Amino acid sequence: MKHFYNIVKKEVAELVTKQLIISLVFMVLFFVSMGKITKSVEEGSKEIRISILNLDVNPYLQNILSIANKQGIQIDFVESKDVKSAIKEAREQKSNILLVLPDGFSTKVGKMEKVEIEIYSIMNGLSMQEAISSKVIESIIETLNNSITTSFIQKEMPDKKPEDILNPIHTKNFVILKEKTIPGDAGVLSALVMSQSMMIPLVIMMVIMYTGMLVMTSMGTEKENKTLETLLTLPVKREYIIAGKMVGSAVVGFLMTVIYMVGFKYYMSPFTSSPEMSTSLKDLGLFITPFGYVLLGISLFLAIIAALSMCIILGVFAQDTKSAMTMTYPIMLVVFIPFFLSMFKDIETLPLSLRILVYAIPFTHPMIASKSLIFHDYRMVLFGIAYMIVFVVIAMWIAVRLFNTDKVLTAKFSVKWKK
Amino acid sequence: MEQAIEVNNLVKSYGKIEAVKGISFNVQTGEIFGLIGPNGAGKTTSLRIISTLLQVTSGSVKVFGCDVSKKAPEIRKMISYLPEEAGAYKNLSGKAYLEFIAGFYSDNTMIKKGMEIAQLGERIKDKVSTYSKGMTRKLLVARALMMSPKLAILDEPTSGLDVVNSKGIREIIKDFVKSGTTILLSSHNMLEIEFLCDRIALINNGMIVETGTPQELKAKHNVNNIEEVFLKAIV
Numbered sequence: 001m002k003h004f005y006n007i008v009k010k011e012v013a014e015l016v017t018k019q020l021i022i023s024l025v026f027m028v029l030f031f032v033s034m035g036k037i038t039k040s041v042e043e044g045s046k047e048i049r050i051s052i053l054n055l056d057v058n059p060y061l062q063n064i065l066s067i068a069n070k071q072g073i074q075i076d077f078v079e080s081k082d083v084k085s086a087i088k089e090a091r092e093q094k095s096n097i098l099l100v101l102p103d104g105f106s107t108k109v110g111k112m113e114k115v116e117i118e119i120y121s122i123m124n125g126l127s128m129q130e131a132i133s134s135k136v137i138e139s140i141i142e143t144l145n146n147s148i149t150t151s152f153i154q155k156e157m158p159d160k161k162p163e164d165i166l167n168p169i170h171t172k173n174f175v176i177l178k179e180k181t182i183p184g185d186a187g188v189l190s191a192l193v194m195s196q197s198m199m200i201p202l203v204i205m206m207v208i209m210y211t212g213m214l215v216m217t218s219m220g221t222e223k224e225n226k227t228l229e230t231l232l233t234l235p236v237k238r239e240y241i242i243a244g245k246m247v248g249s250a251v252v253g254f255l256m257t258v259i260y261m262v263g264f265k266y267y268m269s270p271f272t273s274s275p276e277m278s279t280s281l282k283d284l285g286l287f288i289t290p291f292g293y294v295l296l297g298i299s300l301f302l303a304i305i306a307a308l309s310m311c312i313i314l315g316v317f318a319q320d321t322k323s324a325m326t327m328t329y330p331i332m333l334v335v336f337i338p339f340f341l342s343m344f345k346d347i348e349t350l351p352l353s354l355r356i357l358v359y360a361i362p363f364t365h366p367m368i369a370s371k372s373l374i375f376h377d378y379r380m381v382l383f384g385i386a387y388m389i390v391f392v393v394i395a396m397w398i399a400v401r402l403f404n405t406d407k408v409l410t411a412k413f414s415v416k417w418k419k
Numbered sequence: 420m421e422q423a424i425e426v427n428n429l430v431k432s433y434g435k436i437e438a439v440k441g442i443s444f445n446v447q448t449g450e451i452f453g454l455i456g457p458n459g460a461g462k463t464t465s466l467r468i469i470s471t472l473l474q475v476t477s478g479s480v481k482v483f484g485c486d487v488s489k490k491a492p493e494i495r496k497m498i499s500y501l502p503e504e505a506g507a508y509k510n511l512s513g514k515a516y517l518e519f520i521a522g523f524y525s526d527n528t529m530i531k532k533g534m535e536i537a538q539l540g541e542r543i544k545d546k547v548s549t550y551s552k553g554m555t556r557k558l559l560v561a562r563a564l565m566m567s568p569k570l571a572i573l574d575e576p577t578s579g580l581d582v583v584n585s586k587g588i589r590e591i592i593k594d595f596v597k598s599g600t601t602i603l604l605s606s607h608n609m610l611e612i613e614f615l616c617d618r619i620a621l622i623n624n625g626m627i628v629e630t631g632t633p634q635e636l637k638a639k640h641n642v643n644n645i646e647e648v649f650l651k652a653i654v
C-alpha cells in the first residue's frame with residue numbers, strides 16, 4: 001500500500017506541471033471574464049430608464065404609468081415641451097428611451113380609440129446591450145396596452161373579469177412520452193431534458209478525455225526518459241505501477257474537470273434555467289433519484305477506469321510523448337461518438353447494428369444514463385454497468401499481462417507499412 | 420564462493436533479430452565484472468535480461484540462485500539497474516526523485532547516502548529538468564547505488580561524465596564492492612575497465628569471444644592494454 005501511494009504521489013507530481021497550471025488558470029480566467037461580460041449585458045438591460053415627454057394635459061395617464069413603474073422601469077418626465085430639447089434632457093437623465101405622448105392621449109385611450117405615440121431609442125453604439133433595450137420597448141408597450149384595456153374593461157363591464165376577455169382560451173398541457181402521459185409543456189420538458197442530457201455527457205466527456213490524455217502522457221514520458229526501465233526493476237508489483245498511474249491520472253483529471261466546470265458554470269450562470277422550471281419538472285416526476293445518482297456515479301467511475309485501462313494498453317505501444325499523443329486520437333474519437341449521438345439523437349432509434357456498435361463503446365453508458373435515469377428507467381443503466389465491469393476486467397487483465405512481459409519495453413507502434 | 424550471476428547459453432531475439440546468440444558466463448559474489456564489446460554487440464540486451472526487464476528466448480539466467488523467468492520479484496529486491504542514457508522524472512527535484520525511489524525500500528538512511536554520492540550540492544533541490552546530462556547521470560548513479568544492493572547492474576555508468584566526475588564515480592564503485600556489493604557493468608572506456616574490473620567478458624555480435632582477468636587477456640594476446648585486446652579479439 002505504501003508503494004502504491006508512493007507511485008500515485010509521483011504521478012501527480014509529474015503531471016501537475018507549470019504548463020498545465022498555466023493553461024488551467026488561463027481557461028478559468030477566460031470563462032470568468034466571459035461570464036462577467038454576459039452578466040453585464042444582462043444587467044445593463046435591466047437598468048432601463050425611460051423619459052417621457054408629456055404633451056397631454058389630462059392626468060389620467062398617471063394610473064397607467066404607475067403600472068409600468070411597478071415592473072421596475074425607471075420613469076422620468078422631462079420639462080421640455082418640444083421633442084428636440086426633450087431628447088437633450090433625456091440624454092442628461094441617462095435614459096435609453098424617450099416616449100412622446102401626444103396631446104389628447106388620455107382622452108383617446110379612455111374611449112379606446114387608436115392612438116400613436118413616438119418612441120425614440122437613444123443608442124450610444126450598436127452593441128448587444130443596446131439591442132436588448134428594443135425588446136424592452138415592446139414589453140413596455142405591451143404592458144401599457146394591457147393596463148389600458150384592463151382599466152377600460154373594469155369600467156365598462158364591471159361584472160366580467162378582464163383576464164377572461166383578454167384571453168378567453170386557457171390551455172392545459174399534457175405530454176405523452178412513450179407510454180407515459182404527464183401534465184406539462186413539451187417545450188419546458190425538452191428544454192430540461194436537453195440541459196440535463198447535455199451537461200452530464202459534457203462533463204463525462206471532459207473527465208474521460210483528460211484522464212486518458214494524462215495517463216498516455218505519463219506512459220509516453222516514462223518511455224521517452226527511459227524512467228520506465230528503472231521503475232520496472234524496482235521491488236514493486238506491476239499491478240501497483242499500473243494502478244498508481246491510473247489513480248494519479250484520475251485524480252489530476254478530476255481536478256482539472258472540476259476547475260473547468262466551476263469556470264464554465266460561472267460562464268453559463270446567466271443562461272441557466274429558472275428554478276421554477278426544475279420544480280415543475282420535479283412535480284412531473286422527471287428527476288434523478290438519489291439511487292439514480294449513485295448509479296450514474298458508478299457508471300462514470302467504470303467508464304473512467306475503462307478509458308484509463310485502454311490508454312495504458314495503448315501506452316505500452318507508445319515510444320515517446322509524441323506517439324503517445326497520437327495514440328489518444330482513437331480514444332477521443334470513441335468518446336466523441338457517443339457524446340454527439342447522446343446530444344442529437346436517441347440511440348434507441350438507431351438501426352440495430354449501429355446500436356450494438358455504440359453500446360459496445362463503454363463511454364456510451366454513463367452518457368445515456370442521465371437520460372434514462374430522469375425517466376427512472378434503470379434497465380439500460382444496470383446493463384451498462386455490468387458490461388463495463390466485464391470490459392474493465394478484461395482490459396486490466398491485458399494491461400497487467402503486457403506489463404509482466406517485456407512487451408512493455410520492446411513493443412512498438414509503427415504507422416509505416418512493411419514493403 | 421556463491422555465484423552472483425550464472426548465465427547459460429542465453430539467447431535473445433527481438434522478432435527476427437537475434438541480439439544475443441547463446442552466451443555463458445558467471446559472476447562471483449563481491450567481484451566487479453565488465454562486459455565490453457562494440458556497439459550493437461548485445462551488452463545492453465544481456466544486462467536487461469539479468470535485470471528482469473526482458474524475457475529470455477532460450478537458455479537460463481540465475482541471479483543469486485533465482486531464475487529470472489521464475490523469481491523476478493525476488494531478484495528485484497536484491498538488484499539495482501542503471502539503464503544507459505536514462506533520465507529521471509523531470510518535474511521532481513533530485514532529492515524528491517531519490518525519496519521516491521527510497522519509498523520502495525524500508526531503509527530511510529539511503530536518501531542521505533544518495534545525496535552524498537550524487538554530489539550535486541544545493542542543486543539537488545532543483546528540478547531534474549534543469550540538470551545537465553552529467554548531473555542527471557550522477558543522480559542516477561547515486562540512485563542505483565544508494566540502496567547498497569547485493570548486485571548492481573550498471574550500463575555504461577560513466578557515459579557523459581567529465582574526467583573528474585568519472586573518476587569520482589569509479590572510486591565510489593570500487594568502495595561499494597568492499598561493503599559486499601557485486602557489480603556487473605558495461606563500458607566503452609577501456610581505462611575504466613582496466614581500473615575497475617576483476618574479470619571481463621568480451622562480447623561481439625551476440626557471442627562471447629573472451630573471458631578472464633585483464634592480466635590474463637593481455638598476456639594471452641601479448642599486448643599492453645585492454646584496448647588492443649579488444650581490437651585483436653574482435654577482428
Ligand SMILES: Nc1ncnc2c1ncn2[C@@H]1O[C@H](COP(=O)(O)OP(=O)(O)OP(=O)(O)O)[C@@H](O)[C@H]1O
Nearest residue numbers: 410433436438456457458459460461462463464465
Ligand atoms: N527493442 C529492440 N528491438 C529490436 N532490436 C533491438 C532492440 N533493442 C536492441 N536491438 C538490437 O539488438 C542488438 C544488440 O543491441 P544492444 O542494445 O544490446 O547492444 P549494445 O551492446 O548495448 O550496444 P551499444 O554499445 O551501442 O550500447 C542490436 O543489433 C540492436 O539493433
Ligand SMILES: [Mg+2]
Nearest residue numbers: 462463464503
Ligand atoms: Mg548498450
